[in-house]
Amino acid sequence: MSGWPLRFELVHLTGTTLVILATTLSLIRCIARDIGGSRQSRIRPTEERVLIIGASSGLGCAVAKRYAARGARLCLVARREEQLSNLARECGEKCFWVVADFSNVEDMVRVRERVISEWNGLDSVHICAGVSAVQPVMSLAGVKPDDENDASNTDIQKAFNLAARATQGNFYGPFVAAVTFIPLITRTSASPSILLASSVAAVVPAPTRALYAATKASSLLLFQSLAIEHPKITFTFILPATIEGNFRASAVDADSATRNAGPNQHGLKVDYAAKRCVDSMDKQVRGNVVIPWFPYRIAQCLYNIWPSLIEGQARKKYNFR
Numbered sequence: 139m140s141g142w143p144l145r146f147e148l149v150h151l152t153g154t155t156l157v158i159l160a161t162t163l164s165l166i167r168c169i170a171r172d173i174g175g176s177r178q179s180r181i182r183p184t185e186e187r188v189l190i191i192g193a194s195s196g197l198g199c200a201v202a203k204r205y206a207a208r209g210a211r212l213c214l215v216a217r218r219e220e221q222l223s224n225l226a227r228e229c230g231e232k233c234f235w236v237v238a239d240f241s242n243v244e245d246m247v248r249v250r251e252r253v254i255s256e257w258n259g260l261d262s263v264h265i266c267a268g269v270s271a272v273q274p275v276m277s278l279a280g281v282k283p284d285d286e287n288d289a290s291n292t293d294i295q296k297a298f299n300l301a302a303r304a305t306q307g308n309f310y311g312p313f314v315a316a317v318t319f320i321p322l323i324t325r326t327s328a329s330p331s332i333l334l335a336s337s338v339a340a341v342v343p344a345p346t347r348a349l350y351a352a353t354k355a356s357s358l359l360l361f362q363s364l365a366i367e368h369p370k371i372t373f374t375f376i377l378p379a380t381i382e383g384n385f386r387a388s389a390v391d392a393d394s395a396t397r398n399a400g401p402n403q404h405g406l407k408v409d410y411a412a413k414r415c416v417d418s419m420d421k422q423v424r425g426n427v428v429i430p431w432f433p434y435r436i437a438q439c440l441y442n443i444w445p446s447l448i449e450g451q452a453r454k455k456y457n458f459r
């Protein structure tokens with residue numbers, strides 16, 4: 139019993155220290171960014187050549203509209219043709235679109251050839267495409283929480299196939315896009331910039347999101363390593379919490395109820411998340427941008443130093459006992 143007040147004091151002290159440290163570091167980053175000079179002095183907004191992968195809905199679509207509003211040159215990419223052509227019409231004459239799967243090498247090379255023939259180069263890439271996954275890991279193999287039976291070959295294979303689809307959408311796609319566009323953007327831009335839409339789930343584990351978290355974390359680490367290997371390119375990683383919209387319907391493991399549930403009305407406004415993407419690239423923010431900063435940045439720090447605290451809270455929230 140007597141250990142409790144001491145433990146509470148320790149949590150309080152650790153929390154306060156983390157908040158002060160994180161605020162100070164953020165301030166230093168902002169000042170350093172402003173001293174560095176703006177990207178728009180090197181590339182005029184109306185001349186910026188912007189490729190948006192995953193533009194047919196949600197975040198990518200909202201990012202495209204922001205660039206169109208300031209007169210940028212736009213290439214929109216996704217698999218759904220109708221959504222792309224409607225958006226391209228809305229974005230105006232400086233916009234073209236290519237139907238392509240970003241995890242398909244031939245498709246991405248075709249996008250690159252079109253970009254070269256239209257613009258002879260590229261300044262900005264926003265990788266917004268991704269797929270969701272919403273089941274607990276053992277449910278992917280049909281094993282219920284209280285099941286004592288082992289999963290069969292068929293069940294494990296089914297889980298494996300779902301994991302492969304999540305990997306295709308969240309790791310191979312960003313990987314193929316990076317390998318396809320890094321030399322072109324380095325060679326042809328005065329300020330080459332690549333933004334990856336990752337997720338807060340990539341840095342704070344969450345039950346029922348394990349497959350999503352694992353595949354988003356793998357592309358995040360890939361790009362963080364690429365940022366070290368390619369210092370001429372500014373790499374920005376946006377890590378949002380839940381955004382309003384239809385993302386859950388894209389889940390590789392969605393049942394019909396999830397697929398037909400309709401758009402999620404909760405979470406970050408998609409326009410706000412898009413603004414943060416465009417602003418972060420304009421300001422040449424390197425590294426992770428967690429939105430909202432509070433409480434997720436704190437949760438990330440706390441998980442590193444005291445995982446059982448975050449695990450316990452998440453277990454309680456999602457009812458895993």
Ligand SMILES: NC(=O)c1ccc[n+]([C@@H]2O[C@H](COP(=O)([O-])OP(=O)(O)OC[C@H]3O[C@@H](n4cnc5c(N)ncnc54)[C@H](OP(=O)(O)O)[C@@H]3O)[C@@H](O)[C@H]2O)c1
Pocket residue numbers: 191192193194195196197198215216217218219221238239240241265266267268269307311335336337338354377378379380381382383384385386388405
């Ligand atoms: N929504 C959230 O709560 C949330 C939270 C944190 C992070 N994020 C991340 O934010 C990004 C955008 O999510 P969102 O909410 O905008 O979801 P969304 O509305 O489902 O949009 C996803 C986009 O990705 C495209 N896409 C998916 N697979 C593709 C493929 N193989 N090739 C080309 N395009 C593909 C889709 O287009 P087609 O289907 O037409 O190909 C669509 O344009 C994702 O990377 C997601 O992980 C979302």
